[in-house]
Amino acid sequence: MTNRRTVFGLFGAAALAAIAASGALAQEFTLKLHQFLPAQSTVPAQILDVWADNVERDSAGRIKIERYPSMQLGGTPPELIDQVQDGVADIIWTVVGYTPGRFPSTEVFELPFMVSDAGAASYAYWKMFEEHMADTEFSGLHVLGTWVHGPGLFHTADPVQTPDDLVGMRIRGGSRLVNQLLEILGATPVGMPVPAVSESLSKGVINGATVPWEVTTSLKVAELVGNHTEFEGPALYTLTFVLAMNEDVYNSLPADLQAVVDANSGLEFSVFAGNTQQAADGPARQVAVDLGNNIITISRAEAERWQALAAPIYDTWVAEMATKGIDGQALIDEARALMAEYSAAN
Numbered sequence: 102m103t104n105r106r107t108v109f110g111l112f113g114a115a116a117l118a119a120i121a122a123s124g125a126l127a128q129e130f131t132l133k134l135h136q137f138l139p140a141q142s143t144v145p146a147q148i149l150d151v152w153a154d155n156v157e158r159d160s161a162g163r164i165k166i167e168r169y170p171s172m173q174l175g176g177t178p179p180e181l182i183d184q185v186q187d188g189v190a191d192i193i194w195t196v197v198g199y200t201p202g203r204f205p206s207t208e209v210f211e212l213p214f215m216v217s218d219a220g221a222a223s224y225a226y227w228k229m230f231e232e233h234m235a236d237t238e239f240s241g242l243h244v245l246g247t248w249v250h251g252p253g254l255f256h257t258a259d260p261v262q263t264p265d266d267l268v269g270m271r272i273r274g275g276s277r278l279v280n281q282l283l284e285i286l287g288a289t290p291v292g293m294p295v296p297a298v299s300e301s302l303s304k305g306v307i308n309g310a311t312v313p314w315e316v317t318t319s320l321k322v323a324e325l326v327g328n329h330t331e332f333e334g335p336a337l338y339t340l341t342f343v344l345a346m347n348e349d350v351y352n353s354l355p356a357d358l359q360a361v362v363d364a365n366s367g368l369e370f371s372v373f374a375g376n377t378q379q380a381a382d383g384p385a386r387q388v389a390v391d392l393g394n395n396i397i398t399i400s401r402a403e404a405e406r407w408q409a410l411a412a413p414i415y416d417t418w419v420a421e422m423a424t425k426g427i428d429g430q431a432l433i434d435e436a437r438a439l440m441a442e443y444s445a446a447n
Contacts, residue, residue: 130354131165132346135190137178137296140170142319143381144342148374149194152246152344152365159361164354166192171296178294182345186241191350197341198276199294204238205425207341209432210249211278212418213411214335214404218444222339223248223375225439227368229432239343243351245366246344250313251379252336253279254329256322257309258302261330262397264410273298273310275340281414282338283311286407295320302326311338314389315381323389330397332404342374372443 134153138145145168153166172178174190181195182203197207206229209215216222226247235244255261257270268287274280280290291307295316301307302325309326317323344366351359389396399407415433422429 128355129163129165130358131167132191132350133167133169133174134192134194135169135172135174135181135184136194137172137181137294138170138316139319140168142170143315143378144194144374145170147377147381149344152370155365156361159365160358164358164361178296182242185345185347188347188349190347192245192344192346194342194344196275196295197343198278201277204234204341204343205422206234206238206427206432207247207343208276208278208418209429209436210339210341211276212433213278213282213338213414214332214408215433215436216249216252216339216440217335218440219249219251219339219375219379220372220447221440221443222436223371224368224443225436226341227371228439229435233432239345241348243346243348244343245346245362246342246371246374248342248371248375248378249339250342250375251315251339251382252331253311253313253338253340254331255309255311255337256317256326257328257330258326259308260328260395260397261309262399264407270308271306273301273307273312275311275338278414278418279311279338279340281417282411285410285413298322299325313339313378313382314385315378316385318381318385318388323385323392323394326394328395328397329386329389330399332399332407334401334404335408337407344374 134149136145136149140146150168153168156164157166176184178195179199181193182200184190185193197204198211210222210226226249230244230247261267264286270288271291272283272288273293274283274290275295280292283290293301295312298310298312299320302310302322310322312322351362354362419429
């Protein structure tokens with residue numbers, strides 16, 4: 102298997118040779134990358150650092166990327182998009198759903214029971230970003246990558262086997278559509294960025310949370326709750342992410358360094374990121390197994406009841422998109438077709 106630190110090396114040696122051949126002055130650019138997770142978490146350690154290290158290497162050291170985890174530059178996770186637009190940070194990684202309503206087309210991948218595979222969805226997300234979002238919703242940002250995490254699931258103090266078990270529970274939801282799903286299922290959604298989950302669980306502010314397996318390790322979720330409910334087939338939900346750069350900062354780079362950034366970004370990087378997050382689910386799940394936690398698996402047949410309850414969210418979402426001049430059903434159909442295209446080829 103190709104080492105992930107060379108997976109984007111298509112440009113690598115050629116970039117170094119071109120820079121050397123051009124005799125370009127060693128003008129250096131220091132870029133600040135800001136995000137909300139601890140540095141040792143999956144996304145910073147296995148995705149963002151890989152991207153940043155590769156850009157530094159392929160630029161022959163002319164680009165240096167300073168990494169600021171855990172909101173070290175100040176502010177809150179929902180402010181990251183504004184921070185990169187305003188120049189507080191040069192590059193940010195964030196959950197798109199932390200700013201509900203600003204990037205509506207991305208929600209097609211957050212619909213309940215829409216996504217089965219993170220790699221396939223990340224492939225479709227980038228393709229649809231280029232086609233529908235780059236010059237509209239994301240205008241003014243230089244987007245470097247778009248992806249989703251592996252299957253989202255319930256992690257709860259009390260077991261959740263059926264939708265009825267959720268009635269009366271206070272559950273952290275990660276996005277607007279997840280919160281709608283929780284309401285339909287009878288739970289009380291509690292919105293909060295993922296770093297707040299651990300303290301909220303430990304203090305009993307919430308009875309459970311919806312997060313993918315991979316993030317439970319850094320949040321110590323398996324130590325804080327004893328039950329986990331996962332689904333066969335399509336995931337309960339996924340969230341969308343974006344790695345974005347200040348457009349003026351990108352435009353200030355000379356063409357050869359823009360080419361370095363571009364070569365390490367885009368479709369291939371987005372799929373890598375989605376697959377990397379999903380691959381981290383297994384080791385995190387094993388932590389819960391080793392602790393003796395109760396892992397409930399909803400079969401495909403049982404999941405049909407859940408899917409039927411969630412179906413009105415699709416109708417509501419399509420109607421909401423129509424008020425914004427967006428054909429929501431067309432986005433659903435295109436996303437499904439692109440995910441099937443990826444799965445067939447892989």
